Amino acid sequence: FTAEALAGGGTGPLYLRLKSLIRGAIDKGALTAQDALPSEREIASQLDISRVTVRKALTELVDEGVLTQKRGSGTYVTGQGQRVEQRLSRLTSFTEDMLARGLMPSVKWLQKTVASPSPDEAMVLALSPNERVIRLRRLRMADGRPMALELAVVPARMLASPDAVGSSLYEALQTAGIRPVRAMQRLSAESLSAEDAEALSVPAGSPALYIERISYLADGRAVEFTKSHYRGDAYDFVVELTTSG
Ligand code: 16G
Helix, strand or coil: CCHHHHHCCCCCCHHHHHHHHHHHHHHCCCCCCCCECCCHHHHHHHHCCCHHHHHHHHHHHHHCCCEEEECCCEEEECCCCCCEEEECCCCCCHHHHHHHCCCCEEEEEEEEEEECCCHHHHHHCCCCCCCCEEEEEEEEEECCEEEEEEEEEEEHHHCCCHHHCCCCHHHHHHHCCCCCCEEEEEEEEEECCHHHHHHCCCCCCCEEEEEEEEEECCCCCEEEEEEEEEECCCEEEECCCCCCC
């Protein structure tokens, strides 16, 4: 990285220019998967900018999945087939998460039906008696690699039909004018059943992150009750903790 290249990068905020400089180096092949970046301090002194600016650019590129930070050893260009690092602070969809990382999301449908809810689904979604649900079960992939098995259950009245869901549930909800604004998410450890392991292309009994998400609309109504098994070898969920003072 040179100060001239950064100066040639336009007039926007410095950290954005540094981000495009780094992305450019990756696109041109000057930096390739698994390459280490110079340290924050080295980049700052090479470019004669503050470390705060460098940190901001690197943090965003890590959030976008372009770079990966390894504890104690620095920052690397993310390689293919590496673990996906997912922040647990924003209510986003699988499709958005993968696209933000430059990975191509795809879906293999296992079930897409209207059905009667189970008692726990009826309770969580606060359904009236006899109300039906849309049950969406699918294998979710990123660049063709199986990542998660997901069962999403949505009150049937929220969508015209199960076929309203193409590849993204959140996109279908948005098209229907429905926007989840808040969600409760619970994570626990599980080992995969033989059947689920096979779908995810891992040995039976492999570890998974079992995640339940209940999403709510602004008026407090629950819109989805989703149970997901994410491959334990493919995902890191990362939470930022701050003190309030
Ligand atoms: C994520 C959510 C899931 C949601 C889905 C929508 C987790 C653990 N789960 O997979 O609750 O239904 O995104 O994604 O993050 P879509 O719009 O791509 O179908």
